Amino acid sequence: xxxxLIVGPHDSLDPTVDALYSLEVLxxxxxxxxxxxxxxxxxxxKSASASDSLIKLRSISSILELDELKEKKEVPVxxxxxxxxxxxxxxxxxxxxxxxxxxxxxSAIDLRIKSLEPFSNFPLTxxxxxxxxxxxxxxxxxxxxxxxxSGVVKSFELFGHEKFIAxxxxxxxxxxxxxxxxxxxFVAVDVPEGKGLPSSIIKKLKTEKKGLEKRLEKxxxxxxTLREKHAHFLLSAEDFLSIEVEKAEAPLxxxxxxxSFALDGWIPxxxxxxxxxxxxxxxxxxxxxxxxxxxxSPVLLDNPEPVSRVEFLIHMFSTPDSDELDPTPxxxxxxxxxxxxxxxxxxxxxxxxxxxxxxxxxxxxxxxxRNLMLIMFWGGLFALFFGLFVFGDAxxxxxxxxxxxxxxxxxxxxxxxxxxxxxxxxxxxxIVAAFIHLGIGYVFGFINEVKHNKRHALAKxxxxxxLIGFFTLIIVMAYMRDYxxxxxxxxxxxxxxxxQTIGLNIAFPADWGLVLGGWTISxxxxxxxVVGxxxxVVGEGPLGVVETISLLANMVSYARLAGVAxxxxxxxxxxxxxxxxxxxGGGIVGLVIGGVFLVLSHLVVFVLGAISSGIQAIRLNYVxxxxxxxxxxxxxxxxxxxxETVSKEV
Amino acid sequence: MALDIGSGIVALAAAIAMxxxxxxxxxxxKVVGAAAVGAMAENEALFGxxxxxxxxxxxxxxxxxxxxxxxxxxIT
Numbered sequence: 001x002x003x004x005l006i007v008g009p010h011d012s013l014d015p016t017v018d019a020l021y022s023l024e025v026l027x028x029x030x031x032x033x034x035x036x037x038x039x040x041x042x043x044x045x046k047s048a049s050a051s052d053s054l055i056k057l058r059s060i061s062s063i064l065e066l067d068e069l070k071e072k073k074e075v076p077v078x079x080x081x082x083x084x085x086x087x088x089x090x091x092x093x094x095x096x097x098x099x100x101x102x103x104x105x106x107s108a109i110d111l112r113i114k115s116l117e118p119f120s121n122f123p124l125t126x127x128x129x130x131x132x133x134x135x136x137x138x139x140x141x142x143x144x145x146x147x148x149x150s151g152v153v154k155s156f157e158l159f160g161h162e163k164f165i166a167x168x169x170x171x172x173x174x175x176x177x178x179x180x181x182x183x184x185x186f187v188a189v190d191v192p193e194g195k196g197l198p199s200s201i202i203k204k205l206k207t208e209k210k211g212l213e214k215r216l217e218k219x220x221x222x223x224x225t226l227r228e229k230h231a232h233f234l235l236s237a238e239d240f241l242s243i244e245v246e247k248a249e250a251p252l253x254x255x256x257x258x259x260s261f262a263l264d265g266w267i268p269x270x271x272x273x274x275x276x277x278x279x280x281x282x283x284x285x286x287x288x289x290x291x292x293x294x295x296x297s298p299v300l301l302d303n304p305e306p307v308s309r310v311e312f313l314i315h316m317f318s319t320p321d322s323d324e325l326d327p328t329p330x331x332x333x334x335x336x337x338x339x340x341x342x343x344x345x346x347x348x349x350x351x352x353x354x355x356x357x358x359x360x361x362x363x364x365x366x367x368x369x370r371n372l373m374l375i376m377f378w379g380g381l382f383a384l385f386f387g388l389f390v391f392g393d394a395x396x397x398x399x400x401x402x403x404x405x406x407x408x409x410x411x412x413x414x415x416x417x418x419x420x421x422x423x424x425x426x427x428x429x430x431i432v433a434a435f436i437h438l439g440i441g442y443v444f445g446f447i448n449e450v451k452h453n454k455r456h457a458l459a460k461x462x463x464x465x466x467l468i469g470f471f472t473l474i475i476v477m478a479y480m481r482d483y484x485x486x487x488x489x490x491x492x493x494x495x496x497x498x499x500q501t502i503g504l505n506i507a508f509p510a511d512w513g514l515v516l517g518g519w520t521i522s523x524x525x526x527x528x529x530v531v532g533x534x535x536x537v538v539g540e541g542p543l544g545v546v547e548t549i550s551l552l553a554n555m556v557s558y559a560r561l562a563g564v565a566x567x568x569x570x571x572x573x574x575x576x577x578x579x580x581x582x583x584x585g586g587g588i589v590g591l592v593i594g595g596v597f598l599v600l601s602h603l604v605v606f607v608l609g610a611i612s613s614g615i616q617a618i619r620l621n622y623v624x625x626x627x628x629x630x631x632x633x634x635x636x637x638x639x640x641x642x643x644e645t646v647s648k649e650v
Numbered sequence: 651m652a653l654d655i656g657s658g659i660v661a662l663a664a665a666i667a668m669x670x671x672x673x674x675x676x677x678x679x680k681v682v683g684a685a686a687v688g689a690m691a692e693n694e695a696l697f698g699x700x701x702x703x704x705x706x707x708x709x710x711x712x713x714x715x716x717x718x719x720x721x722x723x724x725i726t
Binding site: 559 | 695701705706708712716719
């Protein structure tokens with residue numbers, strides 16, 4: 001990154017903004033400290049009309065429901081865009097208003113019909129329910145029958161007898177009747193306003209409603225025609241206007257005096273010449289690099305394809321600071337590796353790859369999601385690899401039992417590990433993964449710190465030593481048991497094997513240690529631990545000693561790799577042993593029903609496995625790995641504008 | 651396979667280690683998770699920190715898992 005200052009007269013501001021916009025390279029630093037001479041710029045004149053048109057256009061788009069449009073076609077936007085949009089807006093908003101009026105009339109009619117309906121069964125006009133001197137009228141719903149009413153009042157007239165009633169009684173008896181009715185769950189319903197027989201009013205309203213619905217349909221049709229005719233223009237115009245508005249508002253971010261302007265910002269150093277050449281074409285500009293500490297610069301992660309596609313995972317956690325190492329390449333490799341290890345199955349691996357490929361071509365508009373699919377594809381590939389060469393599983397079914405393959409002078413037994421029986425080995429493999437992954441983390445931490453604080457860098461060396469100590473401790477403890485797991489044997493005998501190939505006689509003294517309750521505590525591990533702790537105390541103070549336990553916790557945390565792998569294998573295995581006998585031995589019926597259940601159960605294992613493996617794999621990177629070196633809080637590089645090659649495939 | 655009573659008790663111990671640590675993790679994550687989602691609703695940039703705190707208690711269940719396996723290795 002280098003910081004540049006661009007100064008020029010007012011009338012070159014527009015061409016400068018245009019040029020910068022299409023280069024998409026300058027991270028503008030907003031000008032904030034106004035005083036008497038230096039003012040914030042004013043948005044250019046076309047800004048107001050452009051943003052006005054944009055607002056109109058967005059309201060039209062929402063009326064026409066353009067965001068539901070599936071395909072998008074670029075059409076050239078030329079001429080008087082604002083005028084076109086205004087006339088379209090008039091047409092469409094008139095039609096929309098008419099439609100809204102009809103809709104509200106229809107809902108009013110529905111309401112009126114609903115209120116009239118209960119009265120439509122009685123042969124009375126609406127006027128007859130009111131206007132009496134000596135009569136009280138009760139209309140409403142009752143929940144019980146009205147037997148015994150004649151005991152309360154002698155002369156009365158009752159319409160309806162269950163549920164909905166209209167009751168006419170002398171005013172003098174009104175309060176008695178009222179209490180009689182409320183005992184029977186009476187709820188009063190007001191008589192609707194108006195005149196005439198309810199049933200005939202309803203009939204009229206229904207005819208009116210039919211007519212309105214036809215008009216509504218017509219109006220919707222008109223809108224649909226308008227939509228079809230103008231949709232592509234409107235979408236293209238929206239893009240065009242958004243760009244115009246963004247350009248027109250750029251002066252708000254720069255510093256201006258009476259006759260000139262100044263833009264301040266960061267650009268990637270390797271593109272400086274390109275920018276300078278582009279701006280020199282305008283002529284009257286003064287462009288200069290400012291010498292500045294890079295520490296404050298925004299951060300653009302710069303990784304080659306396809307590694308760059310994983311950058312979003314880093315940004316999701318935090319953008320690295322400008323002088324920190326970018327962990328993207330490590331995550332790019334480690335995430336799918338862990339993911340694949342946890343799934344470790346040929347069948348699920350292939351499913352994952354196919355699914356990722358299929359979804360990737362469907363999701364053109366969502367770059368982050370497509371990047372996720374790419375990682376899923378890698379993860380599937382690793383799962384396939386682990387399934388083939390390590391676990392020998394396809395949908396939980398072992399594909400080769402105790403096969404021996406000769407590679408030169410090494411004999412490999414396949415599968416290397418059986419998921420359900422070699423749990424100790426899998427746990428040790430997790431510890432190996434922890435050792436390597438955390439080791440890289442501390443090396444990164446050392447490189448980051450050595451520039452700032454030598455003592456903190458020293459502490460990182462201490463951590464590495466403690467890590468080696470713990471690793472040696474665990475491996476030797478496992479190796480010195482009666483039946484040493486093969487992973488421990490491999491690592492303890494590694495120096496010897498390497499020594500033999502280069503003609504040296506070296507061996508790791510695994511038995512040199514303190515024997516405690518059947519476990520051997522290697523002296524070598526203790527030496528590494530003690531040396532590491534001394535470095536820690538020098539580098540981070542005495543509290544560092546306590547922190548060493550947290551490193552052990554971090555290492556154990558990688559046991560989730562083995563845990564998820566075993567749990568997934570066990571679930572798949574359980575489904576297989578329940579359903580496979582049915583599927584294979586149950587005739588046609590067993591074949592069909594067993595087959596369906598088998599597919600469903602494996603889908604469940606697949607989906608749950610993919611989710612949990614994904615979360616665990618990213619967590620190991622975010623928590624265990626990143627916290628060893630990553631501080632983050634960097635400013636993400638956000639260049640102004642959009643390069644002309646917008647449609648470049650991501 | 652026939653197990654003697656001692657092995658049975660070891661197996662039970664493994665089950666208790668697993669279940670207890672799993673419940674502890676669940677309870678801790680419930681508390682942290684709710685707070686993390688609340689914080690994210692205020693400021694989406696807190697996702698990274700939120701997820702770190704959210705998954706910290708998972709280590710508890712892994713301790714249980716490791717102990718359970720060490721115990722089970724005593725049986726066979």
